[in-house]
Amino acid sequence: MIHIYLCEDDERQLIRWKDIVDKYLLMNSTESNLYCSTSDPEELLSLRKKSSITGLYFLDIDLHAKLNGIELAQEIRKYDPRGYIVFVTTHSEMAILTFQYKVEAMDFIVKDMTNTLPDQICSCIRNAETNYKNQLNISNHFLSIKIDKSSLILDQNDIIAVTTGEDYHKIIIHTKTGVKQITGTLKELNSILNSAFLQCSRSAIVNLKHVIKYSREDALLIMDNKETYSVSFRMMGKVQKALNNIN
Incomplete structure (x- = not known):
């Protein structure tokens, strides 16, 4: 199972992201669920701290809050080091910062490309689910015994x-x-x-x-x-x- 988190300060954008995710979950056989949809990074972190489930995070970079998206991603990594982080933003030039801050982003989506946004979000969910299942198979496949x-x-x-x-x-x-x-x-x-x-x-x-x-x-x-x-x-x-x- 994967918990999906959305964090976007623009309400119209947030509603659109949520609609895309809801349609994906409805149309596909999956154990993933939409766990958090918010404009407040602190609310997302609060929910993250209460969960032990691997997360997939769609984050705007410019959140007009105490934490921007990259700083939020750094905090997320403290509680979910194996989670999947996707930045969705108009600031394509900030992609390089995700590497400098070592948050290991899974993908970077430019939100201005409205026509391809649904496909990109759905692709990220599919890729995260596939990767997660592969990791589970690996962990169930090998046995490490201390001698x-x-x-x-x-x-x-x-x-x-x-x-x-x-x-x-x-x-x-x-x-x-x-x-x-x-x-x-x-x-x-x-x-x-x-x-x-x-x-x-x-x-x-x-x-x-x-x-x-x-x-x-x-x-x-x-x-x-x-x-x-x-x-x-x-x-x-x-x-x-x-x-x-x-x-």
């Missing part, structure tokens, strides 16, 4: 299962290429694995993407690397439901 003073980076898609080790507080990660033993507990690792993983017993977590057969009669999961994992009685229903959902 002593170094880190082990694993592709979660390569993990077949995780099981308890023979030693206390040791777990074994079964991958396509072999096994790795690390210090930790199943509970700790389960909390950072993505939604493809499910704990099927007290001693094993499996990657459902690698399950090729579930024998409910034998309470057994057969994996694509020929390993098998027992399913506890209380997890049988959850395993079947999870497999149905992932398929």
